[in-house]
Each structure stands twice: as structure tokens, then as C-alpha cells.
Amino acid sequence: MIEVKKDKNDLYSFVVTAKGGNSILQSVPFPTKKELSATLKQLPPLVSKPSVFERKTSHNGKFHFTLKDQRGSIIGTSKDYSSEAGMENGITNFRNRISGLDQSQLP
Structure with missing residues (x-):
């Protein structure tokens, strides 16, 4: 499921959750709903490319990934x-x- 949120600064973001309800990915903030929607429409073809996922390990030994668009900008x-x-x-x-x-x- 994808949930779109608007914060107190009028910025939009989205959260992708697993079937069990746990959050998988939190997006960066977008200034307009139009930009957020355009990014969401890019996701289906984008996720088939291995290069858009950057795997990281934090200083405390935890693992996470970032999702990047085709230009290398972080989406979430x-x-x-x-x-x-x-x-x-x-x-x-x-x-x-x-x-x-x-x-x-x-x-």
C-alpha cells in the first residue's frame, strides 16, 4: 500500500507498507503533489533496475537501503x-x- 501524507509545511511524502502493515520505505519530501505523483508513476519500471537500490550499513551495525531515481537522486x-x-x-x-x-x- 502507498500512503500519501502532507506535513505542516505543505510538503508531500509517501510511505510504502508491506501487507502486514510495516513500513518498507519513507520518501523524501516533495514540494507539490504533482511532483510526488510523477515520482510514483516512475516507480513500477524503476524498481526492476538493480542500480536504483543502494545498500548501506550504519555505524551501529543496522542495514537499510535507499531508492534512487535514474539521475541518482534519493527518492526514499x-x-x-x-x-x-x-x-x-x-x-x-x-x-x-x-x-x-x-x-x-x-x-
Whole structure:
């Protein structure tokens, strides 16, 4: 599921959640809903490319990934995972959620 949020500064963001309701990825803020919608429409073809996922390890040993667009700009960041395998599973779940979306299901 993709949930769109508007914050107190009138910036838009989206959260992609797993079927169980856990957050998989939180987007960066977008200044307009139009920009957010354009980014969401890019996601289905984008997630099939391995180069858009950047895997990282934090200083405390937790794992997370960032999603980048074709220009290399960060679109969003995942939650922290306790293992590398968990992070890889998060990427797989994210891909499955996005590739299974119909354009009409996007906010």
C-alpha cells in the first residue's frame, strides 16, 4: 500500500507498507503533489533496475537501503533492518508491492 501524507509545511511524502502493515520505505519530501505523483508513476519500471537500490550499513551495525531515481537522486529510505538478509527481503517486498500496482491505484 502507498500512503500519501502532507506535513505542516505543505510538503508531500509517501510511505510504502508491506501487507502486514510495516513500513518498507519513507520518501523524501516533495514540494507539490504533482511532483510526488510523477515520482510514483516512475516507480513500477524503476524498481526492476538493480542500480536504483543502494545498500548501506550504519555505524551501529543496522542495514537499510535507499531508492534512487535514474539521475541518482534519493527518492526514499527504508527502515533499519537487523540483518543484511532482512534488508534484502525488504527490497524484494518493496519491488513486489510496487511492480504489482496498477497505475490507477497510485494516489
